[in-house]
Amino acid sequence: MMAEAWRLTAHEAHERLRARELSSVELTRSVLERIEAVEPKVNAYITRTPELALEQAREADARFASGTATPLTGIPVAVKDLIVTKGVRTTAGSRILENFIPPYDSHVYEQLRRAGAVMVGKANMDEFAMGSSTEHSAYGVSHNPWNLDLVPGGSSGGSAAAVAAGEALVSLGSDTGGSIRQPASLTGMVGFDPTYGRVSRFGIVAFGSSLDQVGPIGRDVEDVATMLDCISGHDPRDSTSNPEPLPDLRAYLGQDVRGMKIGVPREYFIAGMEPGVKDRIDEALKLFEELGCEVDTSLSLPSTEHALAVYYIIAPSEASANLARYDGVKYGFSDRTGASMWENMEQTRAGGFGNEVKRRIMLGTYALSAGYYDAYYLKAQKVRTVINREFQAAFEKYDVIVTPTSPTVAFPIGAKVDDPFAMYLNDVYTLPASVAGLPGLSLPCGLSEGLPVGLQIIGNFFDEGRILRAAYAFESALGWSNRLPDLA
Amino acid sequence: MVYPSTMSLTANDVLHIARLARVQLAPADVERFTTQLSGILEHFAALAAVNTDGIEPTAHPLPLSNVMRADEVAPSLSQEDALANAPEQEDGYFRVRAVLE
Numbered sequence: 001m002m003a004e005a006w007r008l009t010a011h012e013a014h015e016r017l018r019a020r021e022l023s024s025v026e027l028t029r030s031v032l033e034r035i036e037a038v039e040p041k042v043n044a045y046i047t048r049t050p051e052l053a054l055e056q057a058r059e060a061d062a063r064f065a066s067g068t069a070t071p072l073t074g075i076p077v078a079v080k081d082l083i084v085t086k087g088v089r090t091t092a093g094s095r096i097l098e099n100f101i102p103p104y105d106s107h108v109y110e111q112l113r114r115a116g117a118v119m120v121g122k123a124n125m126d127e128f129a130m131g132s133s134t135e136h137s138a139y140g141v142s143h144n145p146w147n148l149d150l151v152p153g154g155s156s157g158g159s160a161a162a163v164a165a166g167e168a169l170v171s172l173g174s175d176t177g178g179s180i181r182q183p184a185s186l187t188g189m190v191g192f193d194p195t196y197g198r199v200s201r202f203g204i205v206a207f208g209s210s211l212d213q214v215g216p217i218g219r220d221v222e223d224v225a226t227m228l229d230c231i232s233g234h235d236p237r238d239s240t241s242n243p244e245p246l247p248d249l250r251a252y253l254g255q256d257v258r259g260m261k262i263g264v265p266r267e268y269f270i271a272g273m274e275p276g277v278k279d280r281i282d283e284a285l286k287l288f289e290e291l292g293c294e295v296d297t298s299l300s301l302p303s304t305e306h307a308l309a310v311y312y313i314i315a316p317s318e319a320s321a322n323l324a325r326y327d328g329v330k331y332g333f334s335d336r337t338g339a340s341m342w343e344n345m346e347q348t349r350a351g352g353f354g355n356e357v358k359r360r361i362m363l364g365t366y367a368l369s370a371g372y373y374d375a376y377y378l379k380a381q382k383v384r385t386v387i388n389r390e391f392q393a394a395f396e397k398y399d400v401i402v403t404p405t406s407p408t409v410a411f412p413i414g415a416k417v418d419d420p421f422a423m424y425l426n427d428v429y430t431l432p433a434s435v436a437g438l439p440g441l442s443l444p445c446g447l448s449e450g451l452p453v454g455l456q457i458i459g460n461f462f463d464e465g466r467i468l469r470a471a472y473a474f475e476s477a478l479g480w481s482n483r484l485p486d487l488a
Numbered sequence: 489m490v491y492p493s494t495m496s497l498t499a500n501d502v503l504h505i506a507r508l509a510r511v512q513l514a515p516a517d518v519e520r521f522t523t524q525l526s527g528i529l530e531h532f533a534a535l536a537a538v539n540t541d542g543i544e545p546t547a548h549p550l551p552l553s554n555v556m557r558a559d560e561v562a563p564s565l566s567q568e569d570a571l572a573n574a575p576e577q578e579d580g581y582f583r584v585r586a587v588l589e
Binding site for chain 1: 497501502505506508509510511512513514517520521524525527528529531532534535536538540543544545546547548549550552554555557565569570572573574575576582584585586587
């Protein structure tokens, strides 16, 4: 048994598991001990599942013995707590689901189980994935392992913090407007939001149904490629799941990037971007040039500035419909002290939802209500078309688009929590690709004042392979992978 | 298309929206949400300036049409599983207070 096995990437761990130098039970114990040690400081998990993990680890070891192992067999994984897991409490970060035990498994968890992965816990998140810091979780904020006074980003902040703190080797998150990419950026991890429709949402607690997508967070590009390979593919239980066959994503790793055309939209270099972030992005663009890519900084995507308004009309509108199901009748928190069913329902939702969720439900209800539908929702959908067209025109010229992932590095806990719009601005670089349904990956490109800066690579629909090709080449050239903070 | 002349909400607007959304609000909530939601709506006003004449709305980022499956009986969640998380149940039903008095 090796010391500190929790430091391994999933692919390094796989090599040792395959060579029988390490067992999954040993690896899982190492991660569970790490969780015991650091979780009081990090709070990456809402629910920990150590017994289940050890049971799954023993099954994984049997698969290595019988020769039926996959690249994820025996790998400790954190699963965002809006991914339903049969028999394991799933809260979506909300009080309204504090006692919800799902009677079925989500597609992505089934895929992880089929591959033999080991689930160590359900990761913390902003309530119903609405937020950029985990401060909107009903289960306490997660702390950034690089500096515990800072947020890890969100909404998949627990998934990112767990991987960065050694409390899982890889994790699953979900991304509606940046919820995988932004926390990956703020914790120095790699996060991949695939094309809308690439991964089935069967068994994912719904937020914005025309935007939600599940994806991986890991310590290097190879690990997120392996995870995405595992969870992707057509699932008839999600009508938006795309039947497009998935290529072998790992085949793109190590491919030459010479001649690759990279567009850099000038609208992303705005006031509000920290100088340290700009410096790292400028250096990253130079590095792509040194790798033989053609970097063009003259690209213009003029409607970029409107993506924020489009998103914050469409996502809350969809959320207001999706969250109508939480009525205190069928499952979850229920306040039954009222005199009528309607009173109970209104009290249940008042007590079960946090303030950000209430704000968004009301914003969406307003945008969809009589007299305002055309001005808000329909208008936003039309501007969404304009944004999509600008991206499609860009992809006629460029292979990928490169931008910063977030205008800032990780910010202090409490700094933005009382100013909803300041919090929304964290997503300004991730929202446009979300609105367009495009795949986007964030990977580290260096540090600013000791904190990680993320680079976003956006590709065309179902072109995850090209993104991975660029990301892997960049990561290798920068020499940054699996860098974990010195969490005391 | 008529754009609302003002982006600002009143406390009565917020109470009306909360009623539509079935969320009970305390008086302090009404005040806070009135200010915050009005502030957010102001940022949306810029959309009105975008020329969208003749532009189709996007409901879904990919050109998928309706997806149908064969109408065949298949196993689904059992009644017991579906009721397992119910706050109150009776005779295989979800139990609630009377909707109509």
